[in-house]
Amino acid sequence: MNTMATAGGSRAEEAPASLAAPKRKSRSQTRFAYMFLAPALLLVLLVTLIPVAYALALSVLNTDYLNVVGFAGIEQYLKFVTDSLGQQNVIASITYILVSLVLAIPLGMGLATLLNREFRFRTLFRTLLILPWVITLVATGLLWNWLYNPQYGPIDFLLGHAFGVNIDFLGQSTWAMFSMVVANVWQSYPYAMILILAGLQTIPADLLEAASIDGASSWRQFLSVKLPLLQNHLLVVVILLGINYFNQVTLPLILTGGGPLNATYVMSLRVYNEAFSFYHMGFASAIAVVMLFFNLVFTLIYLRVLRRESMY
Amino acid sequence: MFKTRAQRRIIESVAVYVALVVAGAFALFPILWGFSTSLKTTSNALAFPPQWVPQPATIDNYSLVMGSGLPRYFLNSVIVSVLTVLFTVAVAALGGYAAARFNFPGKNPVLLGILSTVMVPGVVILVPLYMIASAVGIINTYLVLILVFTAWQSPAILWLMRGFFESIPRDLEEAAQTDGCTPLGAFVRVILPLAQPGLAAAAILVFVYVWNEFIIALALTTSDDMRVLPVGLYFYVSAFGVQWGQLTAAITVAIVPVIAVFVALQRRFIQGLTSGASKA
Numbered sequence: 001m002n003t004m005a006t007a008g009g010s011r012a013e014e015a016p017a018s019l020a021a022p023k024r025k026s027r028s029q030t031r032f033a034y035m036f037l038a039p040a041l042l043l044v045l046l047v048t049l050i051p052v053a054y055a056l057a058l059s060v061l062n063t064d065y066l067n068v069v070g071f072a073g074i075e076q077y078l079k080f081v082t083d084s085l086g087q088q089n090v091i092a093s094i095t096y097i098l099v100s101l102v103l104a105i106p107l108g109m110g111l112a113t114l115l116n117r118e119f120r121f122r123t124l125f126r127t128l129l130i131l132p133w134v135i136t137l138v139a140t141g142l143l144w145n146w147l148y149n150p151q152y153g154p155i156d157f158l159l160g161h162a163f164g165v166n167i168d169f170l171g172q173s174t175w176a177m178f179s180m181v182v183a184n185v186w187q188s189y190p191y192a193m194i195l196i197l198a199g200l201q202t203i204p205a206d207l208l209e210a211a212s213i214d215g216a217s218s219w220r221q222f223l224s225v226k227l228p229l230l231q232n233h234l235l236v237v238v239i240l241l242g243i244n245y246f247n248q249v250t251l252p253l254i255l256t257g258g259g260p261l262n263a264t265y266v267m268s269l270r271v272y273n274e275a276f277s278f279y280h281m282g283f284a285s286a287i288a289v290v291m292l293f294f295n296l297v298f299t300l301i302y303l304r305v306l307r308r309e310s311m312y
Numbered sequence: 313m314f315k316t317r318a319q320r321r322i323i324e325s326v327a328v329y330v331a332l333v334v335a336g337a338f339a340l341f342p343i344l345w346g347f348s349t350s351l352k353t354t355s356n357a358l359a360f361p362p363q364w365v366p367q368p369a370t371i372d373n374y375s376l377v378m379g380s381g382l383p384r385y386f387l388n389s390v391i392v393s394v395l396t397v398l399f400t401v402a403v404a405a406l407g408g409y410a411a412a413r414f415n416f417p418g419k420n421p422v423l424l425g426i427l428s429t430v431m432v433p434g435v436v437i438l439v440p441l442y443m444i445a446s447a448v449g450i451i452n453t454y455l456v457l458i459l460v461f462t463a464w465q466s467p468a469i470l471w472l473m474r475g476f477f478e479s480i481p482r483d484l485e486e487a488a489q490t491d492g493c494t495p496l497g498a499f500v501r502v503i504l505p506l507a508q509p510g511l512a513a514a515a516i517l518v519f520v521y522v523w524n525e526f527i528i529a530l531a532l533t534t535s536d537d538m539r540v541l542p543v544g545l546y547f548y549v550s551a552f553g554v555q556w557g558q559l560t561a562a563i564t565v566a567i568v569p570v571i572a573v574f575v576a577l578q579r580r581f582i583q584g585l586t587s588g589a590s591k592a
Binding site for chain 1 (some may be wrong): 331340342345404429438525529535543559575
């Protein structure tokens with residue numbers, strides 16, 4: 001990940017050694033460089049930059065299905081921030097992100113710490129534990145829907161057996177958000193685990209040996225050596241996963257559709273519904289632009305942290 | 313209580329295994345429960361208390377979904393993901409090589425411009441993509457899916473490839489160029505063969521993301537015969553009411569290829585995930 005930090009790194013050390021024909025060489029280099037970069041440039045221009053500009057434009061326009069019918073100014077932004085559903089969307093998104101992170105990061109951290117030890121079947125366990133990350137969110141949503149089934153599902157069977165309770169996990173507004181978070185954490189903790197494991201492996205072994213000779217227990221080593229060294233690394237994982245949760249449409253769409261009573265109606269799902277259920281393209285774009293703004297803010301924080309991290 | 317070091321160590325390693333087995337069960341249970349359901353008869357799928365192991369086991373659900381749209385969705389997924397992998401790796405390898413090796417005016421702004429698009433999420437450009445694709449007349453085609461997925465993955469993969477190319481010693485292609493190779497010739501004949509591990513890491517990352525992507529494919533396809541697997545699965549729910557046996561059979565068919573690819577190439581997958589600015 002450190003590669004990104006050096007994005008704008010200078011290349012002063014590569015100044016041409018011979019002064020004989022630097023000009024001709026650099027001109028042909030320029031031509032080849034742009035030839036090599038042309039496909040990537042063209043793709044991001046057509047498929048990302050122009051659509052972003054289009055979204056910005058649509059967000060200040062009134063639309064009727066796919067047609068522009070007038071100028072709206074900031075009306076649609078105001079509508080989103082002032083209507084009570086908009087506020088519910090924001091609260092649902094924040095809750096979804098924070099609760100997911102609070103569960104996924106410690107789980108990923110704990111499992112990464114275990115996988116960082118030497119033991120038999122280590123590769124086998126690592127494979128099994130990463131597996132949910134390669135399962136499509138559609139399948140994740142459908143499988144958890146089936147697990148949560150209040151009539152035939154195994155979770156309610158076990159709960160009924162143990163505590164004599166029956167919970168409609170996705171149908172009650174108090175449980176729906178938490179149930180959605182659990183499914184989300186199931187699918188995404190491996191990402192945190194892999195990245196943290198990579199971080200743990202960069203900690204010099206002699207540091208831990210020194211701590212061990214000084215009589216520090218595993219737990220003590222974790223708190224006093226590993227955690228401080230991993231601080232920035234963890235922050236990067238938190239931001240990457242947080243952005244991922246924020247932009248997700250799939251799981252809310254499949255598990256709850258935003259319900260019950262809008263308890264799980266996150267911003268990303270609102271964008272999707274306004275656009276493709278109600279064909280409010282302008283309004284959907286205004287919400288999308290708000291989301292883009294937050295993506296920008298978190299990406300900038302991410303780049304800052306990366307720059308700091310690459311120094312230690 | 314546990315006085316000796318040896319005792320402590322045994323307790324500790326037992327605790328580690330217990331924790332890993334519990335976590336492994338959590339990771340596997342939803343998948344196994346789905347697989348178990350897919351092998352049950354219609355009435356046993358709804359048995360309560362639940363049947364953990366299907367008795368009798370039947371493959372009826374698989375025959376039924378194979379007679380539905382599923383083979384077509386599977387074919388669409390294969391076409392879209394394989395072509396996207398090829399195009400993305402080609403585009404990103406070329407760009408990554410230029411970024412790693414060449415100095416040219418405008419280098420930093422151009423590279424940052426490409427990389428900055430990594431932060432634009434699918435949900436933000438969904439509406440414009442839908443409108444532009446409709447206007448241009450390429451909505452509901454392989455072309456639009458491959459184009460959008462390639463553009464979506466290329467910037468992050470370009471960065472990944474740049475890292476790999478930078479780790480290859482520079483004298484190799486300088487020697488080739490002295491021997492009369494063009495930069496393109498040196499790239500294809502000398503560098504690409506050496507960058508194979510990097511290309512493999514890039515390919516599996518792209519494959520997993522594209523095979524699993526749902527929301528863009530949902531928005532940009534409009535007819536049943538153009539659906540990829542995740543979109544097809546989503547519409548199963550409404551098409552069948554919910555027939556859990558058939559649905560879980562379809563899910564199994566959809567996730568087995570990606571699990572197989574992951575298990576076979578996991579070292580490269582992990583390498584790719586941890587070494588580049590991957591787009592989650």
